[in-house]
Amino acid sequence: MEEYADKILRIELPVPFPVRTTNVYLVIDEPITLIDAGVRTDLSFQVLEEALRGFGYGFDDIQRILITHGHIDHYGQAGRIALLSDAKIYIHEKEHRRIQSIGQLRGNLVSVFTQNGTPRGLLDETINYMKSAVQLLAEPLGEVRFLHDGDEIPFDGMVLRSILCPGHSPGLTCFYLERGGILISGDHLLNEISPNPVIDLSQTGPGPQSTSLKEYLNSVKKIENLSVSLVLPGHGEPIRDFRGALRKIFHHHEERLAMVLASLSSGERTAYEISRELFPDAKSFEVFLGLSEVLGHLRILFDEGKIIFETRGGVDYYSQN
Numbered sequence: 040m041e042e043y044a045d046k047i048l049r050i051e052l053p054v055p056f057p058v059r060t061t062n063v064y065l066v067i068d069e070p071i072t073l074i075d076a077g078v079r080t081d082l083s084f085q086v087l088e089e090a091l092r093g094f095g096y097g098f099d100d101i102q103r104i105l106i107t108h109g110h111i112d113h114y115g116q117a118g119r120i121a122l123l124s125d126a127k128i129y130i131h132e133k134e135h136r137r138i139q140s141i142g143q144l145r146g147n148l149v150s151v152f153t154q155n156g157t158p159r160g161l162l163d164e165t166i167n168y169m170k171s172a173v174q175l176l177a178e179p180l181g182e183v184r185f186l187h188d189g190d191e192i193p194f195d196g197m198v199l200r201s202i203l204c205p206g207h208s209p210g211l212t213c214f215y216l217e218r219g220g221i222l223i224s225g226d227h228l229l230n231e232i233s234p235n236p237v238i239d240l241s242q243t244g245p246g247p248q249s250t251s252l253k254e255y256l257n258s259v260k261k262i263e264n265l266s267v268s269l270v271l272p273g274h275g276e277p278i279r280d281f282r283g284a285l286r287k288i289f290h291h292h293e294e295r296l297a298m299v300l301a302s303l304s305s306g307e308r309t310a311y312e313i314s315r316e317l318f319p320d321a322k323s324f325e326v327f328l329g330l331s332e333v334l335g336h337l338r339i340l341f342d343e344g345k346i347i348f349e350t351r352g353g354v355d356y357y358s359q360n
């Protein structure tokens with residue numbers, strides 16, 4: 040637990056994923072606000088309760104919950120906290136829709152996986168994993184209010200501004216405290232890890248449909264000119280070198296674009312085959328994340344005219360143009 044500008048407290052909650060923890064932030068200005076909520080597990084609940092108590096608060100003090108995006112490690116526990124506290128939940132409409140339509144999106148995942156040459160066994164494993172993760176680790180949000188790009192979120196002594204940053208997720212919202220130059224980034228910026236441009240599963244059809252990476256890079260440019268001295272991310276330690284972090288992201292994707300293009304130099308490949316070359320150790324859900332990343336790069340290369348694709352037997356094969 041650390042304090043930022045005295046008013047924003049970081050609480051790390053355990054999550055049963057490779058990232059191990061999610062950061063939630065308690066803003067101790069009226070109305071007392073929690074930003075993100077962690078997964079819905081007993082352990083996560085206990086750790087949050089103890090942390091709140093350590094700061095002199097309880098669940099019933101929370102009056103508002105802001106959700107950066109609709110991934111279970113960020114919203115899973117929000118509904119439960121709202122019931123205990125009567126807090127109002129705020130989330131971008133696109134993220135809310137994503138959570139509500141998760142069953143249908145799972146159907147689209149089957150077509151995206153199949154179309155990109157993913158073996159059936161892996162597909163089943165990933166679908167089952169996602170289904171059980173949502174059932175076990177998240178509960179419905181109940182009543183919500185929608186966040187919009189540019190909304191001012193008032194406190195007694197300060198104002199947070201929401202900044203819509205689609206890419207990692209279509210309605211991901213960062214919160215910016217201009218005074219003090221603090222950016223609460225959700226998974227838009229992370230320390231040490233380059234955020235994954237998770238495929239927007241509402242976009243389906245032949246070829247590289249996923250525009251997530253393009254949108255992500257545009258959203259990185261969108262925040263480039265903010266004055267930020269401290270980034271409070273959704274996972275891991277705070278980032279103090281904001282510009283350095285942005286440079287790393289652009290550099291990472293330039294390298295990856297070159298690698299994906301190079302992987303097609305010896306002949307045609309499916310997106311799945313490219314993802315296995317880049318991420319040979321990926322298992323179940325990581326395969327999905329690897330595929331997301333590769334499809335994002337394929338989309339950019341396709342739009343630049345550097346690659347083409349041919350669909351045979353319902354599977355897309357990519358080659359250099």
Ligand SMILES: [Zn+2]
Pocket residue numbers: 108110207208226
């Ligand atoms: Zn996320």
Ligand SMILES: [Zn+2]
Pocket residue numbers: 061110112113226273274
């Ligand atoms: Zn996350």
